[in-house]
Amino acid sequence: MIQLKDIKKMSALAEKWARQGKTVGFVPTMGALHEGHLSLVRTAKRENDIAVASIFVNPIQFGPKEDFSRYPRDIQGDSKKLKSAGLDVLFTTTPAEMYTEGFATYVLADEGMAGVLCGARRPGHFRGVLTVVAKLFNIVRPTVAYFGQKDFQQAALISRMAADLNFPLKVAVCPTIREKDGLAMSSRNMYLDVRERAQAVVVSRALFEGKRIIERCGECDSRKVIKKMRAIITAAPLARIDYVEIVDRATLKKSEKLEGKLAACAAVFFGKTRLIDNVLIDVPNRRRAPKKK
Amino acid sequence: MIQLKDIKKMSALAEKWARQGKTVGFVPTMGALHEGHLSLVRTAKRENDIAVASIFVNPIQFGPKEDFSRYPRDIQGDSKKLKSAGLDVLFTTTPAEMYTEGFATYVLADEGMAGVLCGARRPGHFRGVLTVVAKLFNIVRPTVAYFGQKDFQQAALISRMAADLNFPLKVAVCPTIREKDGLAMSSRNMYLDVRERAQAVVVSRALFEGKRIIERCGECDSRKVIKKMRAIITAAPLARIDYVEIVDRATLKKSEKLEGKLAACAAVFFGKTRLIDNVLIDVPNRRRAPKKK
Numbered sequence: 001m002i003q004l005k006d007i008k009k010m011s012a013l014a015e016k017w018a019r020q021g022k023t024v025g026f027v028p029t030m031g032a033l034h035e036g037h038l039s040l041v042r043t044a045k046r047e048n049d050i051a052v053a054s055i056f057v058n059p060i061q062f063g064p065k066e067d068f069s070r071y072p073r074d075i076q077g078d079s080k081k082l083k084s085a086g087l088d089v090l091f092t093t094t095p096a097e098m099y100t101e102g103f104a105t106y107v108l109a110d111e112g113m114a115g116v117l118c119g120a121r122r123p124g125h126f127r128g129v130l131t132v133v134a135k136l137f138n139i140v141r142p143t144v145a146y147f148g149q150k151d152f153q154q155a156a157l158i159s160r161m162a163a164d165l166n167f168p169l170k171v172a173v174c175p176t177i178r179e180k181d182g183l184a185m186s187s188r189n190m191y192l193d194v195r196e197r198a199q200a201v202v203v204s205r206a207l208f209e210g211k212r213i214i215e216r217c218g219e220c221d222s223r224k225v226i227k228k229m230r231a232i233i234t235a236a237p238l239a240r241i242d243y244v245e246i247v248d249r250a251t252l253k254k255s256e257k258l259e260g261k262l263a264a265c266a267a268v269f270f271g272k273t274r275l276i277d278n279v280l281i282d283v284p285n286r287r288r289a290p291k292k293k
Numbered sequence: 294m295i296q297l298k299d300i301k302k303m304s305a306l307a308e309k310w311a312r313q314g315k316t317v318g319f320v321p322t323m324g325a326l327h328e329g330h331l332s333l334v335r336t337a338k339r340e341n342d343i344a345v346a347s348i349f350v351n352p353i354q355f356g357p358k359e360d361f362s363r364y365p366r367d368i369q370g371d372s373k374k375l376k377s378a379g380l381d382v383l384f385t386t387t388p389a390e391m392y393t394e395g396f397a398t399y400v401l402a403d404e405g406m407a408g409v410l411c412g413a414r415r416p417g418h419f420r421g422v423l424t425v426v427a428k429l430f431n432i433v434r435p436t437v438a439y440f441g442q443k444d445f446q447q448a449a450l451i452s453r454m455a456a457d458l459n460f461p462l463k464v465a466v467c468p469t470i471r472e473k474d475g476l477a478m479s480s481r482n483m484y485l486d487v488r489e490r491a492q493a494v495v496v497s498r499a500l501f502e503g504k505r506i507i508e509r510c511g512e513c514d515s516r517k518v519i520k521k522m523r524a525i526i527t528a529a530p531l532a533r534i535d536y537v538e539i540v541d542r543a544t545l546k547k548s549e550k551l552e553g554k555l556a557a558c559a560a561v562f563f564g565k566t567r568l569i570d571n572v573l574i575d576v577p578n579r580r581r582a583p584k585k586k
Contacts, residue, residue, distance in 0.1 A: 105400065
């Protein structure tokens with residue numbers, strides 16, 4: 001595994017690969033790597049000639065009161081993990097190199113997609129995400145870029161961006177990797193104390209229960225499902241709900257009628273730590289069919 | 294010359310060129326081609342293995358009351374001109390193919406650069422320009438993209454975008470091509486009637502006079518220069534000034550002290566037709582040197 005710390009060097013290597021016709025799998029990260037990231041790297045390596053990952057804690061996607069400065073950083077530990085996962089090239093860079101003097105250009109999604117769910121609570125967050133991902137796409141020029149399903153809205157917006165701006169690449173969204181008790185893996189889980197960690201299991205439990213009562217029990221009233229999910233979460237005394245919603249997977253619009261391809265999404269605070277999670281829900285057609293008779 | 298009307302075909306050809314290591318010069322246009330465009334095409338062909346031009350009247354860069362529907366379209370005439378200029382590939386596309394259902398992603402510059410000059414008068418215009426140019430960059434994947442100096446703010450914003458978003462290409466800004474009397478060539482000149490056309494010469498005349506009194510006469514009071522330029526323009530009875538400004542070439546900030554690399558820019562209405570023009574001004578160091586003593 002080689003490590004590149006310079007945009008120009010990474011860019012030159014990307015150009016060489018393009019000329020050689022090599023396929024490049026790319027996993028952009030902010031470091032503090034866990035099994036979720038590593039599963040993306042393994043997939044990238046398996047599906048492409050070359051696997052590249054980036055580590056860059058992107059300042060412009062953090063709000064002024066958010067955890068940019070205390071976000072966990074462990075480049076040495078991360079390097080070892082990436083090497084073990086079979087990574088070929090690790091690209092690291094700095095805010096000073098990524099946002100040079102006079103920087104003035106941003107990529108953003110309209111409010112219908114970026115102003116809901118996490119975007120409604122974190123103004124400017126997705127503008128920061130889309131901008132840095134567009135930059136990284138142009139620097140690394142991947143054939144396929146891999147993102148985790150855990151960051152549901154991020155994955156939806158990046159897929160949308162890649163299509164809308166005609167990036168010559170494929171966006172692959174890979175399943176969320178979970179702890180044994182169901183908690184979605186996240187770099188922010190390390191902020192949790194023992195009691196918070198134990199109670200954090202309610203988030204995934206609530207989402208999977210929502211999925212079950214829609215897919216198996218045929219519930220089609222979103223308010224009932226959300227009420228049920230909220231009850232499961234609030235049963236944990238340390239949990240403070242930010243949002244629990246069921247949305248259309250492509251448009252991110254709230255799904256009232258619970259039809260088609262959906263996602264149940266939640267953001268929940270445990271102390272100062274904000275956890276997000278989601279599960280995909282495919283509403284069976286059989287439920288809607290009888291109405292047509 | 295081949296003409297491609299399909300994003301996928303253009304994109305596939307671009308990928309082939311990348312693998313062959315061919316250099317690609319690209320000239321994005323809205324058609325209604327004049328000698329300004331053709332000079333860009335000739336330069337693109339001379340400096341690269343392959344010259345590509347696009348013709349696409351981009352709806353999202355026109356305001357609701359602007360001239361999108363009446364913007365001149367002459368694909369057959371344009372094709373002939375491009376063939377004569379040595380073009381290899383003409384890419385044409387449609388709003389329906391470029392902005393598919395659910396389109397939600399935009400590229401924009403911050404207000405310091407996009408909200409001044411033309412951007413102050415045409416809200417959303419440069420968002421539309423940057424978005425379509427980013428899309429075209431990703432579809433055509435040029436080595437060098439060529440733009441005319443005549444659209445000064447556009448060229449500045451696109452250069453900024455290419456650097457900020459790390460597009461793996463060079464932006465070349467080429468000199469404005471003028472009619473014999475000095476009028477900057479523009480597709481919109483054909484809107485002018487005979488009297489308007491005769492009087493339109495005042496725009497370039499004013500800008501070159503501004504350049505002369507700064508560079509040659511050492512004038513360093515921007516208000517005096519602007520007053521002089523406005524007087525030249527308003528001497529034409531059909532001219533109605535939209536703006537006349539002197540700005541820093543990189544930041545687009547108004548230059549009060551007239552130092553460094555500047556541009557004098559004007560937008561002037563003749564009837565319903567809005568013409569823009571600019572000249573580059575390099576303030577000689579000798580003028581500033583004595584102050585240091």
